[in-house]
Amino acid sequence: MSDVRHVLVLPDRDAAQEAAEALGERFGIDEEPRLVRDALAGEDDAEDAQWLVVLRDEGGRLAPGALDEFAGEWDGWREEP
Numbered sequence: 637m638s639d640v641r642h643v644l645v646l647p648d649r650d651a652a653q654e655a656a657e658a659l660g661e662r663f664g665i666d667e668e669p670r671l672v673r674d675a676l677a678g679e680d681d682a683e684d685a686q687w688l689v690v691l692r693d694e695g696g697r698l699a700p701g702a703l704d705e706f707a708g709e710w711d712g713w714r715e716e717p
Contacts, residue, residue, distance in 0.1 A: 640696050642703055644689040645674070646712035652687035655710050659691060662706060667692060688715075 646652040649671075656669045669691040691698075703714045 640693040642691050642693055642698060642700075643715040644691075644703065644707040644712055645715055646687045646689060646707065646710050648685075649673070649687050651710040651712065652689050655707065655712070656689050659689070659706075663698060663702075665691060 644652075644655060646655055652671050656671060659665050659669055669689045672688040672690060674686045674688050700714060707714050
């Protein structure tokens, strides 16, 4: 199995938490995604941070297009590897 990771970029912590919870329901993901704060360059204020939802997809079963659409529901996007 390969160690494929997907990164969803979301506009704030609330959106990231909601998306992380919904991933299990929508895609049947067993492992909890990791949330990471990604401060914008030169910004110290938490309000100016994007949040990343990092999930492993060892079987490569998650379709990138489906994840793009999913992240878009929270005004986010999927980062290309």
